[in-house]
Amino acid sequence: MSLKGRNFLKLLDYQEEEILHILDLSQKFKDMKKNNIPHRYLEGKNIVLLFEKTSTRTRCAFEVAGLDLGMGVTYLDASSSQMGKKESIEDTAKVLGRMYDGIEYRGYGQNIVEKLAKYAKVPTWNGLTNEYHPTQMIGDLLTIKEHFGYLKGLNLTFVGDGRNNVANSLMVACAKMGINYTCIAPNELYPIESLVDTCNEIASKNDCKIKITSDIKDGVAKSNIIYTDVWVSMGEPEGIWEKRINLLKPYQVNQKMMKMANDNCIFLHCLPSFHDLNTTIGKEIFNKYGISEMEVTDEIFKSEKSLVFNQAENRMPTIKAIMYATMSDEKINE
Numbered sequence: 001m002s003l004k005g006r007n008f009l010k011l012l013d014y015q016e017e018e019i020l021h022i023l024d025l026s027q028k029f030k031d032m033k034k035n036n037i038p039h040r041y042l043e044g045k046n047i048v049l050l051f052e053k054t055s056t057r058t059r060c061a062f063e064v065a066g067l068d069l070g071m072g073v074t075y076l077d078a079s080s081s082q083m084g085k086k087e088s089i090e091d092t093a094k095v096l097g098r099m100y101d102g103i104e105y106r107g108y109g110q111n112i113v114e115k116l117a118k119y120a121k122v123p124t125w126n127g128l129t130n131e132y133h134p135t136q137m138i139g140d141l142l143t144i145k146e147h148f149g150y151l152k153g154l155n156l157t158f159v160g161d162g163r164n165n166v167a168n169s170l171m172v173a174c175a176k177m178g179i180n181y182t183c184i185a186p187n188e189l190y191p192i193e194s195l196v197d198t199c200n201e202i203a204s205k206n207d208c209k210i211k212i213t214s215d216i217k218d219g220v221a222k223s224n225i226i227y228t229d230v231w232v233s234m235g236e237p238e239g240i241w242e243k244r245i246n247l248l249k250p251y252q253v254n255q256k257m258m259k260m261a262n263d264n265c266i267f268l269h270c271l272p273s274f275h276d277l278n279t280t281i282g283k284e285i286f287n288k289y290g291i292s293e294m295e296v297t298d299e300i301f302k303s304e305k306s307l308v309f310n311q312a313e314n315r316m317p318t319i320k321a322i323m324y325a326t327m328s329d330e331k332i333n334e
Helices: 015-032 059-070 089-099 110-120 133-146 165-177 193-205 217-218 240-250 256-258 280-288 309-327
Strands: 047-051 072-077 102-106 124-128 155-159 180-184 211-214 224-226 266-269
Touching: 015 133, 015 165, 015 309, 047 059, 047 089, 047 124, 059 102, 059 133, 059 309, 089 102, 089 110, 102 110, 102 309, 110 124, 124 133, 124 309, 133 165, 133 309, 155 165, 155 217, 165 193, 165 211, 180 217, 193 211, 193 224, 211 217, 217 256, 240 280, 256 309, 266 309, 280 309
Parallel strands: 047 072, 047 102, 102 124, 155 180, 155 224, 180 211, 224 266
Antiparallel strands: none
16 A cells, blocks of 8 residues: 555545554554664655644654654744745745655644645645644554554543544544544534534444533443543633633543443543643643643543553654655565
């Protein structure tokens, strides 16, 4: 299977067998890294990372993955580029496409990364937009597959803001891979109906179901995976915190919720997480609203059921696989 020349902008663009191919590559790259086997397969190529939103895992994963593959890596943050300010996205893309062999974008509207891909004419990867977070999904799927040994037929439940980029992408990923997806959220934070309809259509072909509910007990029952994310996403105004806390406080992932799920249920979170007061924002929220743990309790975050750092680790081999698959059609000989 060759994905050479393809962009990686959202999982809706990929078929199940193509996602499985990327997961297979991811495992091979993870094993090679673990066994100190060099894999500078893309030596001589160069990539640029455009970050309009800050990151720890996405940036480090792309940088290390690029360097492991032998590539030159340039990082540009919002203050280091004229894109969208003195130079249009179209013109920026045309320039970068003549200098680099691949482009990563992490920022705002999905339309930006789509436009970059259109005019750069080199593989372009979505490191996060307001609407989707597809590279995170490959890391999540690898983590789930490593733990359970399979994907199809599992039950994944997302709890929180059902409209954010992670929830959107999880719904797509589950529909594509035959995983039953449940979103538990207050009515005000239900996912966009058109995306739910699209995912229902995909799920019907892959023998799985999409469920949207505000009922915690009903939604968590039979869950193999409970997944949550921060209550306020990057780029949203600070003034929304109070309303969001009041809406989502009943949906915190805690011991009571985990006990409603299957005995084998694991906990996932894309990070960063507000599970204690060891962050500046966490302290500010506590001082304003008196809440010391937000989307997940510290007890669950640090429990044996929590695989959040496995997820974080898996960002790197999966991003490595995405870049390799879209930049080369050569097979890996281990």
